[in-house]
Amino acid sequence: MTTKDKYKKVAYYPGCALEGTGHAYNRSTKAVGKALGLDLVEVKNWNCCGAMEVKNIDPKIQTYLSSRVMSVAANEMGMDVVMAPCNGCYHNLKKAEYDLKNDPSSVDVVGKLSDKAGHQAYKSGQVETIHALDWIKGAIGEEGLKERIKNSLAGIKIANYYGCMYTRPRHIFPEKDQGPGSESTSKPHFMDDLLAAAGAENVDFPLKTACCGGAHTMSDSDTSTRLVLNILKAAKMAGADVIATECPTCHSGLEMHQIRAEKRLGEKVDIKILYFTQLIGMALGLKPKKVGVHENVSDSMSFLKEKGLA
Amino acid sequence: MPIHEKSLIRPENLKTHDQLVIDGVDVSGHWSTFIESRVVSDYNEALEAEIASLPGGEHIHRCWQCGSCTNSCTVNAINPDFNPRYWIYLIRMGMESELLRDKDIIWQCVSCNKCTYACPRDVFPEGVMKATAHWLERKGHTAKSPSMHFDEVFAEQVLKTGRIEESRTIRRFFARTKQGLFQDWMVEMVKGLLRGLPVGLLTRMGLATLxxxxxxxxxxxxxxxxxxxxxxxxxQEEAMSLAQLIDTARRDAAA
Incomplete structure (x- = not known):
């Protein structure tokens, strides 16, 4: 089976953030899937992946929580691919996969907890976890996307921001850094590739994988504000109109600290922040509301009108 | 960029004489600067074992002090006192009192994993930072950090319902850390959200709060x-107190 066929119908794991502050990402991902003729089947009765917070309390509990999601997809739904658009969820499912493949004590803990919870334990290799970027790139590809573009993003300069959890630490992403065609952990390019296919101009952005301080966005906000300010300024200096995001924590972090930097540090950086799925959706001819632009905290409507997308 | 180790010299240990002539040579002012050597007398030989007994700290023994972690560190770039390499060194040497000098900033690791990516020995420095922050709190050296409060509020909610509803997590976190909910930037964010009139989303979020x-x-x-x-x-409690017992026994034997 080719990747194209394999990714046509995947189990969809939105995760907690996409049901709340990241709802625009949820909406735009689903809308893009529909427009591209791809089938998303939501993981039944899913639970939190454990995020950074539960990992900090106990890493093996995070492994268990993530493994339960994969177990439901594999054992109760018979799916072999799980697509998670949130970097945190994607990272945690990948980490659980790595742990269960390489660490017998994790297998032991997950086995015991799954027994007590009353479901089948997940076994490494049962599903392949992918990001929304892998999904569009694998199922449609740049050429396929080009054919479907109705509203080119020509004239829009984009800084692609990937964040931390999509590429680090590299050992949990064995499929990356495997030569031509694979994603790079030091200079990721999947988002660049897709947006370029949609007609946008990607600027040379040095902080693609810099940290937004998302882990401490509430508990150490001043640090996060400084880190986000770096990212916003670097994107602006690189000539970008828009920062494209692929993670609800990064996205809301950029939005929150863009405001906070203005309030607390008196630094205003005027740059638009949009999910990459919102940009691709609009390039496919969807209206801004269909991809949840009105659900973003930052305002990009007048910019989108000016560029002929709204 | 090399680590500027001079920042590790404490200002109080820099000695300078305003007026000093040695063998007929005037060495007044900074010409006579010397650094008083540090004296560390209270080693905790069990320190490394204690940190290693906590989740994340397991691989601290692999470190060979190359400094890649500090060099790649996000927090170090904005605060030069945040120095994972140095803390790993102190822990492995058992220099507890030196480590405690930085006790209030160790929890600030943002878990970006740049260190873990750069580390040639798979020490997992990000994990070591978490283990050290936990150790500081569990030994009573520091109060619970805001980050720990957030982790606890979050984990409690996951245990209770299996999922996270963000506004609840944030409200509980603010209550537990005694901060007001209506911060200026928060008000601005809500205004920003209301601008687009996302009726569906607001209804969802409202229902989720109830x-x-x-x-x-x-x-x-x-x-x-x-x-x-x-x-x-x-x-973990056993491992930590066990490590302490061994250390006390060693000290007694030496005395």
Whole structure:
């Protein structure tokens, strides 16, 4: 089976953030899937992946929580691919996969907890976890996307921001850094590739994988504000109109600290922040509301009108 | 960029004489600067074992002090005192009192994993930072950090309902850390959200505040997780006090 066929119908794991502050990402991902003729089947009765917070309390509990999601997809739904658009969820499912493949004590803990919870334990290799970027790139590809573009993003300069959890630490992403065609952990390019296919101009952005301080966005906000300010300024200096995001924590972090930097540090950086799925959706001819632009905290409507997308 | 180790020299240890002539040579002012050597007398030989007994700290023994972690560190770039390489060194040497000088900033690691990516020895410095922050709190050297409060609020909610409803987590975190909810930037964010009039989203969020979204049939999983956390906690307590006992015995034997 080719990747194209394999990714046509995947189990969809939105995760907690996409049901709340990241709802625009949820909406735009689903809308893009529909427009591209791809089938998303939501993981039944899913639970939190454990995020950074539960990992900090106990890493093996995070492994268990993530493994339960994969177990439901594999054992109760018979799916072999799980697509998670949130970097945190994607990272945690990948980490659980790595742990269960390489660490017998994790297998032991997950086995015991799954027994007590009353479901089948997940076994490494049962599903392949992918990001929304892998999904569009694998199922449609740049050429396929080009054919479907109705509203080119020509004239829009984009800084692609990937964040931390999509590429680090590299050992949990064995499929990356495997030569031509694979994603790079030091200079990721999947988002660049897709947006370029949609007609946008990607600027040379040095902080693609810099940290937004998302882990401490509430508990150490001043640090996060400084880190986000770096990212916003670097994107602006690189000539970008828009920062494209692929993670609800990064996205809301950029939005929150863009405001906070203005309030607390008196630094205003005027740059638009949009999910990459919102940009691709609009390039496919969807209206801004269909991809949840009105659900973003930052305002990009007048910019989108000016560029002929709204 | 090399680590500017001079920042490790404490200002109070820099000695300078305003007026000093040695062998007829005037060495007044900074010409006579010398650094008083540090004297560390209270080693905790069990320190490394204690940190290694906590989740994340398991691989600290692999470190060969190359400094890649500090060099790649996000927090170090904005605060040069945040120095993972140096802390790993102190822990492995058992220099507890030196480590305690930085006790209030170690929790600030943002878990970006740049160190873990750069580390040639798979020490997992990000994990070591978490283990050290936990150690500081559990030994009573520091109060619970805001980050720890956030982790606890978050984990409690996951245990209870299986899922996170963000506004609840944030409200509880603010209550527990005694901060007002209506911060200027928060008000601005809400205004920003209202601008687009996302009626559907607001209704969803409003409903979620009233009725928390939950994973059904979660009680058994929740109980199993709680049981595991308690078990681990007991084991870690044992490992930490055991390490301390060994250390005391060694000191007694030496004395």
């Amino acid at each position: 009725i928390a979204p939950r994973t059904s049939n979660w009680s058994k999983a929740s109980a199993a997780i709680q049981e595991y956390i308690d078990e681990q906690h007991t084991k």
